[in-house]
Amino acid sequence: MVDNKQLKPEITALLNPVVDQLTRHQITGDKTIALEISHLLMRVISATRWSNPYDLVNTIRQVGVVLQAALPREFICGNIVRRVLSIIRVEIEENLELDPNSESNTMMSSIFSLLSTNNNTVKQESLIQSKKQSSDLRSIIIQGIRDLIDEIINVNEGLENMSADLIHDNEILLTPTPNSSTVLQFLIKARSKRKFTVLVTENYPNEIEQTHKFIKKLADNKIETILIPDTTTFAMMSRVGKVIVGSNTVFANGGCMSNSGVSNVVECAREHKTPVFAVAGLYKLSPLYPFNRNDLIKVGNSGKVLNYSDYELLENVDIITNPLNDYIPPENIDIYITNIGGFAPSFIYRIVLDNYKPEDNNLE
Structure with missing residues (x-):
C-alpha cells in the first residue's frame, strides 16, 4: 500500500494497485512495466487538479518516488516518470515563451482585483482563464504520453x-x-x-x-x-x-x-x-x-x-x-x-x- 500523506486520495487509489503488482512481481518485463507506468501516469494527470502546472510536476515526482520504492533496483519506473516530467516541463517552457508577460499580467490582474470595486467579476474571469489554460496543457501533456507509449510499443x-x-x-x-x-x-x-x-x-x-x-x-x-x-x-x-x-x-x-x-x-x-x-x-x-x-x-x-x-x-x-x-x-x-x-x-x-x-x- 502507498504510504504518502502528500498524495491526494484519488491519486493514491490509482497508485495502490500498480504498486502492489510491482512489489509482487505480477508485472514483469521491461517493456510491460514501461507501458503500465505510462498508462498510470496518464490516469494520474487526468485525475489531478491544479492551478499552477508546477503543482502537477510535484505530484508526478511524488508518484515517481513511490514507484521507485516498489522496485528499488529497477530503473524503468524512474525512466518513464522522468520522461513524462520532461514532457511537462517542455510544455511549461513553451507556454512561457509564447506568453512572456504571463507572470506580469497575473500580477497586474491581482493588483487590479484589489483596487477594483467589481472583485467578483475579475475573480470569475481569471478563474475561467486558469481552467482553460490547465485544460489545454493537460490535453497536450496526455498527447505527449500517448506518443511515448507509441514509441515504446514500436521500439x-x-x-x-x-x-x-x-x-x-x-x-x-x-x-x-x-x-x-x-x-x-x-x-x-x-x-x-x-x-x-x-x-x-x-x-x-x-x-x-x-x-x-x-x-x-x-x-x-x-x-x-x-x-x-x-x-x-x-x-x-x-x-x-x-x-x-x-x-x-x-x-x-x-x-x-x-x-x-x-x-x-x-x-x-x-x-x-x-x-x-x-x-x-x-x-x-x-x-x-x-x-x-x-x-x-x-x-x-x-x-x-x-x-x-x-x-x-x-x-x-x-x-x-x-x-x-x-x-x-x-x-x-x-x-x-x-x-x-x-x-x-x-x-x-x-x-x-x-x-x-x-x-x-x-x-x-
Missing part, C-alpha cells in the same frame, strides 16, 4: 531496421542474453536478409529454461543456432564476428546493466578484439550514474548454484552467491543500438540530455 521496429546493415552473411554471432525479446526480434529480422549462425550461452543456473525457448524460436525462424556452455566462451570467441547483448538499463556514463554472466562474455570479447553491440530501447536510457555499483546487483537463490542436498560440500565454502545481473562498463561496449540509431557509449549522455531534465534526476 523493435527502429532496432530491426538496422539489423541487416550490421550483420553480414555467414557471420557467427554470440549472445549471452536469451531472455531479451529485443535481441530475439533483432536476429529474426536480420535473418530475412542475411544467413548467419548464432551461439547462445546456456546462462547457468538462472536462465537455462529461457535459453532453450530462445534457441527454439531462432530455429523456428531458420536460424542456425548452437548452445554452448558458459565455460567455453573464451575458447569460442576467436570464431565470433560480433557479440549481441541485451541491456536492462543504460546509464548516462555509457555503462549498462545486463544478465549475470554477460560481464564475463564481454571481457572475453575485449581480449579477442571482438566488437560488442548492445541493443536497448530509448526508454531504457537512464540519466543516473552507477556510483554504487555493488548496490545495483540483485542476488537470487543460492540453492541453484549449490544444491542444499550437497551440504557436505559447504564445509569448505565460506559464501555462496547467485547474482542475477551484471554491470557492464562503457569501455566493454562498442556501439549501443537504439530505436533512434546507433551511438558510441561516450555519446549516451547527449541522448540523455535530449530526453530528460537535470532537475528531475533526483525525484526526492
